[in-house]
Amino acid sequence: QEDDFKRVISHAKEYGYVVQSSEIYDGLSAVYDYAQNGAELKKNIREYWWRAMVQLHENIVGIDAAIFMHPTTWKASGHVDAFNDPLIDNKDSKKRYRADVLIEDYVAKLEAKVEKEVDKAAKRFGDAFDREQFVSTHPRVVKYLEQADTIIKRMARSLEQEDLADVKALIEELEITCPVSGSRNWTDVKQFNLMFGTKLGASADSAMDLYLRPETAQGIFVNFLNVQKSGRMKIPFGIAQVGKAFRNEIVARQFIFRMREFEQMEMQFFIRPGEQKKWYEHWKAARMQWHLSLGLGEENYRFHDHEKLAHYADAAADIEFRFPFGFKELEGIHSRTDFDLANHEKYSGKKLQYFDPELNEHYTPYVVETSIGLDRMFLAVFSHCLQEEDLGDGNTRTVLRLPGVLAPTKAAILPLIKRDGLPELAREILDDLKWDFNVQYDEKDAVGRRYRRQDAAGTPICITVDHQSLEDRTVTLRHRDSMEQERVPIDQLGSLIGREVDM
Numbered sequence: 322q323e324d325d326f327k328r329v330i331s332h333a334k335e336y337g338y339v340v341q342s343s344e345i346y347d348g349l350s351a352v353y354d355y356a357q358n359g360a361e362l363k364k365n366i367r368e369y370w371w372r373a374m375v376q377l378h379e380n381i382v383g384i385d386a387a388i389f390m391h392p393t394t395w396k397a398s399g400h401v402d403a404f405n406d407p408l409i410d411n412k413d414s415k416k417r418y419r420a421d422v423l424i425e426d427y428v429a430k431l432e433a434k435v436e437k438e439v440d441k442a443a444k445r446f447g448d449a450f451d452r453e454q455f456v457s458t459h460p461r462v463v464k465y466l467e468q469a470d471t472i473i474k475r476m477a478r479s480l481e482q483e484d485l486a487d488v489k490a491l492i493e494e495l496e497i498t499c500p501v502s503g504s505r506n507w508t509d510v511k512q513f514n515l516m517f518g519t520k521l522g523a524s525a526d527s528a529m530d531l532y533l534r535p536e537t538a539q540g541i542f543v544n545f546l547n548v549q550k551s552g553r554m555k556i557p558f559g560i561a562q563v564g565k566a567f568r569n570e571i572v573a574r575q576f577i578f579r580m581r582e583f584e585q586m587e588m589q590f591f592i593r594p595g596e597q598k599k600w601y602e603h604w605k606a607a608r609m610q611w612h613l614s615l616g617l618g619e620e621n622y623r624f625h626d627h628e629k630l631a632h633y634a635d636a637a638a639d640i641e642f643r644f645p646f647g648f649k650e651l652e653g654i655h656s657r658t659d660f661d662l663a664n665h666e667k668y669s670g671k672k673l674q675y676f677d678p679e680l681n682e683h684y685t686p687y688v689v690e691t692s693i694g695l696d697r698m699f700l701a702v703f704s705h706c707l708q709e710e711d712l713g714d715g716n717t718r719t720v721l722r723l724p725g726v727l728a729p730t731k732a733a734i735l736p737l738i739k740r741d742g743l744p745e746l747a748r749e750i751l752d753d754l755k756w757d758f759n760v761q762y763d764e765k766d767a768v769g770r771r772y773r774r775q776d777a778a779g780t781p782i783c784i785t786v787d788h789q790s791l792e793d794r795t796v797t798l799r800h801r802d803s804m805e806q807e808r809v810p811i812d813q814l815g816s817l818i819g820r821e822v823d824m
């Protein structure tokens with residue numbers, strides 16, 4: 322697993338997808354740059370989301386709000402008081418942990434024990450094995466699951482009640498029963514705010530303390546009335562946005578999974594109070610459908626319903642994806658009630674209500690939100706699609722099986738050799754196709770090596786121009802995934818490529 326993940330990171334660098342920020346200065350922790358192919362892939366994911374959410378929904382519109390927001394925004398949203406991670410340091414190893422993440426690691430150990438028992442029993446009983454029955458009756462397994470449940474509940478309660486001493490006590494107890502860190506010498510748990518502070522204005526006394534936004538959602542809430550009025554939107558309706566967000570993450574490992582500067586794609590759906598259950602279920606299903614439409618395999622997704630709810634939510638679920646390091650959150654669907662609008666109304670003194678002509682009454686709308694990290698989605702797609710394929714003849718190839726719609730380069734045009742007029746014809750084809758697709762010209766090395774290079778870069782189609790092309794204006798079209806080749810007329814290339822890569 323760890324090797325797979327290392328391969329993902331080095332491939333991302335080698336093929337111009339993702340590199341460390343400021344690499345020549347040895348980088349900056351948890352900050353990354355997207356290189357030429359990464360920028361294209363990221364843009365394509367962003368567009369794929371935008372089309373599904375905005376273009377295909379008559380009642381959803383998109384905005385682009387500023388990163389800087391009035392500081393009172395973050396009072397109203399709860400981020401000044403509640404956007405904290407509980408931190409704990411280990412005095413022996415000098416390592417810093419997020420207390421909740423550490424506790425989840427203990428629970429994961431218990432769950433691993435359960436899986437071991439399940440595997441053992443499944444082997445013994447073969448086809449007759451009933452997993453449900455086994456985990457609900459086997460005494461050892463039942464005990465592990467009860468323990469896991471008790472730990473999570475106790476953690477949720479203690480964090481909710483800000484009982485940080487109990488969080489520490491829990492970690493100390495767990496370190497004895499199922500050690501994770503290997504040492505027992507802990508500091509107290511402290512709350513650490515994740516927002517980056519900065520200043521607006523030059524003079525010392527008039528400068529205003531600001532935060533870089535930790536989520537894009539608030540830019541939507543403060544614009545709720547502007548958009549509703551100018552767009553004459555009727556409830557239910559949604560406002561979508563894609564943009565940068567910043568969090569001073571403590572546990573910032575795992576490549577672009579957890580960054581300090583990242584991009585979110587969020588949609589706030591404004592609804593009648595009381596209808597939140599229906600819309601929450603609707604968006605859970607719709608978002609899962611969007612993920613499945615990319616064809617990365619149903620078995621790689623699952624829902625995780627939250628017990629520990631954030632300060633704004635009355636229900637929350639994650640869509641988890643099977644990353645190289647296990648199932649982890651990719652997207653969140655949150656039922657936020659009227660928490661945000663009601664608070665902005667309170668702090669700003671401005672009415673943020675909606676007049677519902679059907680009910681003939683004013684109310685503060687409720688909100689169901691879908692929130693996905695663009696970079697995390699990038700990692701999901703990239704890591705899943707990077708495959709080492711056994712070709713059966715003793716050879717392997719590295720292939721990046723990106724869905725055509727997301728691939729940075731849709732087709733590479735390759736003259737078989739660098740003379741006899743083949744480069745000229747290849748360039749003519751390129752100059753025609755480039756108006757509709759991102760295409761690339763490649764003439765260096767033998768054609769087999771060029772195919773491999775394009776496979777590894779994720780290009781779904783290669784077009785090879787040879788001597789026959791000069792005579793009958795046909796070319797070889799080679800497919801990345803099947804490696805199949807077909808002879809096609811040059812004037813059909815546009816429609817053939819379109820069929821494979823258009824949305």
Ligand code: ATP
Pocket residue numbers: 536568570577578579580581583584585650651652653692693694695696697698
């Ligand atoms: P986590 O529990 O992983 O810290 P979260 O629950 O705080 O995430 P939300 O606040 O719900 O995340 O943010 C919505 C989405 O934004 C997440 O599902 C994730 O895809 C993305 N996201 C959040 N924090 C980061 C980050 N530091 N780097 C990259 N993406 C992030």
